[in-house]
Amino acid sequence: MFWERLRHLLDETFLNFRRGGWGVVASIGAITVAFLVTGTFLLLTLNLGTVVAQWAEDFQVIAFLADAITPEQVTLLRKRLEGELAVREVTYVSREEALADFRRQIRGQESLLEGLKTNPLPASFQLRIQKEYQTPTALGQLAVSLRRMEGVEDVLYGQEWVDRLTSLVQVMKILGIVIGAVLGIASLFIVANTIRLAVYARAQEIEIMRLVGASRSYVQIPLILDGTLQGGLGAALALGMLYVLFRATLWQLGASAPLIFSGGELGRFLDVEYRMGMVGVGALLGAVGSLVAVRRFLRA
């Protein structure tokens, strides 16, 4: 009995799939597009978020030093910097270290540096900032006072960028949610429509099944399963495409990627939770869509 039921369920589901033909293809395609667009936003938002967070953490303020600075001046400067209330940690990066870092970052493209006779990079102090001082005003004041110090040539002060990027990430997040919601609802209706057509195409068979004693769920469950499968498949397909797109983009970025994703962490694809979540949401959309269709068009 159980196996008969299970077999029926699978048979019916795949039958719907086959009969659905282009309708099913279109349905899955629509879901794929919806998830591809939403997934792209998700991926960009997450990666950009990581990069920005890293920048915020690592490169808050960099004080570049004059090439002519003496070791004594460096020691003095370090003392003064460590005395600043806003500064949590001071790291000295010599010119040689800066060059070595740079070499590491552009690994694979070392040839870019071949023509260099002298080291063009300045030494610097990299400053990590106390949490309380991580505001644009506080950092602005710090930057001003650093520039006045002897031996400091320039101050790179990333907060403005970090703020801008943070709000960009925020905007992208909201945009992604809105677009995702709109496309999600659209694909829900598309699935509903596909299932409605499946119901119509099989109206006579469904009527006969009901008349010879099929329960409502016996008729409905394969249709709902069908929609669920369409949703899940569409989302999974989108995920696959997204991955290919992601790889291709990284490859395209090639040389510049290590600079963008500094700190060794190259762009990350969606975590397994996100991937499962996407397929789950796709399946859920499909299930709800087909449930709506079955409720509305299956009066049997």
Next chain:
Amino acid sequence: MIQMFHVSKIYPKEVVALSDITLHVQKGEFVFLSGPSGAGKTTLLRLIFRDELPTSGQILVNGRNVVRLRESKLPALRRSIGVIFQDFKLLMDRTVYDNLNLVARVLGVPEAVSRRKIGRLLKEVGLLRKADETPYKLSGGEQQRVAIARALMSDPAILLADEPTGNLDQDLALDVMRLLVEVNIRGTTVVVATHNRRLVSEMGQRALILKQGRLMEEIH
């Protein structure tokens, strides 16, 4: 087996299909439901397997109150009633075998069991060689017999036949009737709706006569 108490059915726009019907069909009986077209025969049959609900009155089928039957109990009622529809309701794009097997699948009968049963039923109605044909290629009389075989797939306690001789000539009609009588002899309660008065008198069974939705007379 089938009892109706003051049953009326009024379709929208005040179409009175049945009015104040009270009847009783015993277990194991063979009963004709006769009367001119539009008298309400089909409606009465549809009330029995709850394809329609009566506007008023009560209906008992096999001990179940059909009017107050819960949705969850509907499949059990339908499985105990085999129906031969006037328009057959066969799937024209499936084979005869698949048409019968549809019932087996709904009932959850294993394929091996249903294959034997389909073979037996098709032999009984003389269509064993047509198992792999689609009904589309069969004659009206053959389609009728497929419909009969399908109605018997669930070993129903009650068999309802709506105009089973509808467009058959008299010889074929009598063949079909003999088939139904055989089913009845094996214990199934049979109700046959027909407007063919000649057939009714030739068969000499109990007959309920409907006219304009009213039960007029009973012939025994």
